[in-house]
Amino acid sequence: MVNRxxxxxxxxxxxxxxxxxxxxxxxxxxxxxxxxxxxxxxxxSTLISCISRTVTSFDGEIEFEGTRIDRLRPDxxxxxxxxxxxxxxxxxxxxxxxENLELGAYSKRSRSNRKERLEYVYNILPKMKERANQxxxxxxxxxxxxxxxxxxxxxxxxxxxxxxxxxxxxxIVVLEIMELIKRIRNxxxxxxxxxxxxxxxxxxxxxxxxxxxxRILMEGNGRDLLNSNEVKxxxxxx
Amino acid sequence: xxxxxxxxxxxxxxxxxYALASVGLALIFGVVGLVNFAHGEYLMLAMYFAYxxxxxxxxxxxxxxLINLAIMAVVGYITFKVIMERVLDSDHSIQxxxxxxxxxxxxxxxxxxxxxxxxxxxxxxxNDTMNLGFLTLNTPRVLAFIIAIGASVLLYLYLQKxxxxxxxxxxxxxxxxxxxxxxxxxxxxxxxxxxxxxLVGLAGLLLSPIYPAYPTVGASFSTLAFIVxxxxxxxxxxxxxxxxxxxxxxxxxxxxxxxxxxxxAAYFLLFILVLIFKxxxxxGRS
Numbered sequence: 001m002v003n004r005x006x007x008x009x010x011x012x013x014x015x016x017x018x019x020x021x022x023x024x025x026x027x028x029x030x031x032x033x034x035x036x037x038x039x040x041x042x043x044x045s046t047l048i049s050c051i052s053r054t055v056t057s058f059d060g061e062i063e064f065e066g067t068r069i070d071r072l073r074p075d076x077x078x079x080x081x082x083x084x085x086x087x088x089x090x091x092x093x094x095x096x097x098x099e100n101l102e103l104g105a106y107s108k109r110s111r112s113n114r115k116e117r118l119e120y121v122y123n124i125l126p127k128m129k130e131r132a133n134q135x136x137x138x139x140x141x142x143x144x145x146x147x148x149x150x151x152x153x154x155x156x157x158x159x160x161x162x163x164x165x166x167x168x169x170x171x172i173v174v175l176e177i178m179e180l181i182k183r184i185r186n187x188x189x190x191x192x193x194x195x196x197x198x199x200x201x202x203x204x205x206x207x208x209x210x211x212x213x214x215r216i217l218m219e220g221n222g223r224d225l226l227n228s229n230e231v232k233x234x235x236x237x238x
Numbered sequence: 239x240x241x242x243x244x245x246x247x248x249x250x251x252x253x254x255x256y257a258l259a260s261v262g263l264a265l266i267f268g269v270v271g272l273v274n275f276a277h278g279e280y281l282m283l284a285m286y287f288a289y290x291x292x293x294x295x296x297x298x299x300x301x302x303x304l305i306n307l308a309i310m311a312v313v314g315y316i317t318f319k320v321i322m323e324r325v326l327d328s329d330h331s332i333q334x335x336x337x338x339x340x341x342x343x344x345x346x347x348x349x350x351x352x353x354x355x356x357x358x359x360x361x362x363x364x365n366d367t368m369n370l371g372f373l374t375l376n377t378p379r380v381l382a383f384i385i386a387i388g389a390s391v392l393l394y395l396y397l398q399k400x401x402x403x404x405x406x407x408x409x410x411x412x413x414x415x416x417x418x419x420x421x422x423x424x425x426x427x428x429x430x431x432x433x434x435x436x437l438v439g440l441a442g443l444l445l446s447p448i449y450p451a452y453p454t455v456g457a458s459f460s461t462l463a464f465i466v467x468x469x470x471x472x473x474x475x476x477x478x479x480x481x482x483x484x485x486x487x488x489x490x491x492x493x494x495x496x497x498x499x500x501x502x503a504a505y506f507l508l509f510i511l512v513l514i515f516k517x518x519x520x521x522g523r524s
Contacts, residue, residue, distance in 0.1 A: 052417075052418060054414055054417055054418070073422065073424075074417035074418065074420075075417060075420045075421060075422040075423075078418065078419070078420030079420060083418070084418050086414070086415060086418055090412050090414060090415035090418070091412075091415070092407070092408045092411040092412055092415065092416075093411060094407070094411055095404065095407060095408060095411065099404050102401070102404065103404060103405065103408050103416075103419045103421075104419055106401070106405060106419045106420045106421050107419070107420025108420075109420075111401075151419070155419075155420065
């Protein structure tokens with residue numbers, strides 16, 4: 001029995017005069033890794049920002065665990081356990097790695113457990129423990145991404161949304177990040193992954209949506225899409 | 239030599255008040271991103287509150303300190319809720335015009351309600367002095383210095399050591415990311431604004447036994463606080479503390495060597511030099 005976690009119905013979003021998302025509907029079930037692929041400026045990041053409510057210029061319905069969340073403040077969305085690891089990491093550069101991680105547990109849902117959460121994150125990302133007292137601004141790209149993911153995990157997420165986690169990273173680090181995402185799912189969290197690295201994310205995903213010009217073009221099982229001619233042609237250059 | 243030392247100490251004592259009057263501005267600018275031209279008006283209001291509490295309830299400014307701070311916090315909160323909250327996402331130019339207008343409204347409101355008279359609080363301690371070796375120091379100024387620096391350092395520790403303080407620093411570094419952490423940024427903006435206005439109010443309270451209250455007393459402190467904050471690197475609280483002390487010392491020496499008329503000119507000159515050669519402030523990084 002599938003347990004639907006996140007459901008978007010007929011979402012339209014506007015950036016000034018331009019319509020970025022067009023009548024977009026999709027869903028994420030509990031325990032899944034769902035990936036959203038598409039070219040630059042297809043609307044993927046906007047979609048994630050609408051869910052997090054850092055973009056507010058949209059209409060349509062967004063439900064999380066059966067509750068409407070499309071009128072909440074961003075911090076209230078976080079309270080529900082719907083957490084975003086943003087594009088470009090957006091760490092706090094002049095705070096230490098440890099302070100960055102701790103702020104991940106700022107919301108009501110995890111604030112009182114922040115010691116345990118920190119232990120948990122250090123356990124999954126031992127590198128962050130080594131770097132704990134270093135300014136986040138001094139981390140390498142891969143470490144910064146680890147820190148951003150750790151900060152997301154601090155919030156005790158039910159659903160973790162990744163926006164371009166592999167952006168600007170060396171291929172070997174990308175593999176590490178993908179392994180980490182798989183592990184996160186295996187620990188019981190649900191994952192929504194926005195990626196430009198189509199091959200890697202389709203390999204990882206249970207289901208995928210292809211988004212183009214703000215619309216869902218295709219949807220299906222990750223493996224199937226990886227082998228579909230359209231995806232091969234448009235995104236894998238084969 | 240002894241006189242030089244006396245001038246230096248006198249400058250440091252004033253500098254403590256300047257630091258306290260400025261840290262709140264740095265906090266509001268750093269966290270809320272708001273340029274508050276009405277900052278000094280809260281100092282003016284606090285001085286009047288101290289005066290009226292003294293005149294009507296017979297409480298000297300030290301006795302009424304906590305009541306007064308509570309009033310200032312409420313005034314700050316109301317300002318934030320009624321006015322500032324509406325322009326948080328607006329252009330800097332709109333915010334500036336608005337706070338400038340607010341400063342005029344408050345000044346003229348004070349003029350209307352309380353007239354232009356200088357209101358002095360003369361209490362026993364006003365002319366007290368204490369002797370430290372060959373130095374003779376005015377007791378209320380020493381008290382003001384100690385409390386001012388104490389409060390400024392407390393603010394710094396609050397920002398560095400507490401979780402809400404870390405949230406404020408986080409907001410000042412990346413507001414969007416802070417929202418994604420589940421920080422209610424409007425609430426935190428409000429808190430920063432209230433802390434800022436309460437601290438500048440405290441500066442006014444500490445000044446009240448030695449300095450008269452009048453409707454435009456805040457304006458000169460607004461300018462001064464802006465200079466201090468720019469010297470300190472805009473949003474840095476420790477920068478504002480050092481900047482305040484520096485301005486106090488410069489003012490004191492300019493007064494001693496060149497005469498009282500040159501006091502303001504001296505720190506404006508420094509201000510211009512800093513803007514030309516170190517536009518990020520003395521302690522700011524590019």
